[in-house]
Amino acid sequence: MAALIQTLSEDAGVLAILVLGLSLCALGVIWVWLRDGRIRGRADEIIELTQRGQADEARVLAHQEGGLLRAVQNSLSDADRSAEVRWTRWDWVWIAVFQLPWLLLFFYGAGTVRDPEAEARVQALAATMTALSLLVPFSLGSTLVFFQLGRATRQRLREVTAHLLAAVAATHVEAEASEDRHSIRPLPADSRRL
């Protein structure tokens, strides 16, 4: 470890990019983890309300939360819409941010060559290689964790949507029946996908 730090400290630019990259990745993962925790808590409350038969309160709570949970509300407003919850703009921004440091380091290190005659450049190359070996797995690992946590959040939102749909299904079916439509809509051909 001491040798690694010694190698990295040979080039201040490499060290700065490495620290920046590790910090950004850690920040992104913490952000998505906190968001997942917050939404998970809200989702549990909403599911509990629907299971107690308080669907209206659950919908109000989902609407108040805003952001991702608003997608749930929207899916309930539009009866023909799927319960799928999409990725937000911020998710894509974070995933791009995770890749920036190691790409930056790659181009920074592209100015170095392995010729030991150029001693300073060799030291810079050694520092870049060491930093890349740390930053690339960390960045891609962070991306994976971010992606998985984001996916878990969406799964939880899908669960919320499913319970809210189940709670309001009777109302929708009655409304459709009163509109002199079929009480049970025929299954479309692609419903075999289920």
Added chain:
Amino acid sequence: MSALFFFALALQLASLVGVALWQLRYRRALSAFQAAAKSPAEARAAAEPLPEPARQIALRYLGSTSDPDDALCEALADCTAERPPRWAIALKLGLLLSAFAPACLGLIQTAAVIRGVALNPPSIERFSHVQELVEASFFALRGALHGSSWLLATLAIGGLLSWWLNRGELRQALLMRALLLAHTQLHPGAPAPKSVFVALRLRPTPSLSGAITATALWLAAVSAAAIVLASTAQLRAENFRPLSLNVWPAAEPRPLEAPPELHLPSPKGGGRPVGELSFPSLTITPGAASLQQTELTPLKDGVLPPGWSQLAPSLTEALKAYPRPLKLILLADASVPVPTVQALMRWLHREYKISEFFFVAQRRQTLNDGASRLVQVQFPVVLKRAHEAPAITITSGELQAGQLRLDLQAEGWPDGLRRWADAQAGLRAGGVLQIFAGRRGARYGQLLRAMGAADTTCAADFDCGLPGRGLSFSLRRPKRRR
């Protein structure tokens, strides 16, 4: 490194096989549940082997006493709670890191090697050692990067198969279908409007947008990789060149000033860059011998006049300013006879205790752009005897090295001496070569050519631009035969 590669590969294959087996078991259990759903009791028995949370969902549905449509509706909503276990993310992270492990380890090892590389002070032995180290290290790194590439490709294929077979939405959909089919068998002909409403909205969206986005991203990534490769082509071309050893002084290749009428010898190899500039210089032209600005004696065609030593001026004051022990830089014309040089050296040793000299010659250095320039080199020479050291004897027409006799008028004699020197165990770096030169001695240019041929690191009789192996020389008169 290969053990790490095979371990990562085994981990990937094992996880893929595990996913496939789990999926097969899940599908079989769901099929058995559907087939057994002719009565609640049979369905309950068939639901027991289902993995969690499918088992709980199915049992809760079968045990519900409420309206069948409501029970199915709740069960379908519960299906969305089906998600991968907590350790799945740790497994995925482990697989990703294990795929990168060979490349990362290779990078760290190579960085450690090149960080330890030191070419100062420059020497051909050190350079050869460094060259071997760096080449071997980068070769190993290339293997490690290939290993990681294969692992990443395997991981991508494995991830795709895993997504295709075992993604959360698919597992949920399979469970929902099993519940819907079981419901139709348990309650034939009964309407289930609420369940159909929920099921329709929970089904995956049939859309091509995901595939189109993935294709666009893939094309963007490939384009970016092509741009990166193109923009770093120059660097890769630069690194493709063999390692270089730039030992010659960059600023001043000829730091010693010689009179215009003095023609320095030009050996085709050997010697080191001139590094000793703090000592006085002895200049010997065909017309005179001078120490710094003081003329010691006039010469006639390089030959000392009789009784010159009695007439030579005192150098005590002139040498006071120089560091001790005194050494001397010798700049002599190539045409000067070696006995003249030896006589002056012996006189300086006798009168002023100077026993170490640096013979200066010049070589032609080829630059990277194909041009060339002259550089000065020095050969360390002492007067004292070196016991057990290999020896050569040089006269005006012949050079004798052991059993080898070389005609100095013939072409290629330095190459013969180079091969003889290569075969001598005592002439490795730091070794000493004794040179005997008598009264019928050779010219100074021939002596320096012989010293260069013995010291050269070039593979043939041409100036390859590398410094010498680092020999020292002992210049003596031959023993008198009795």
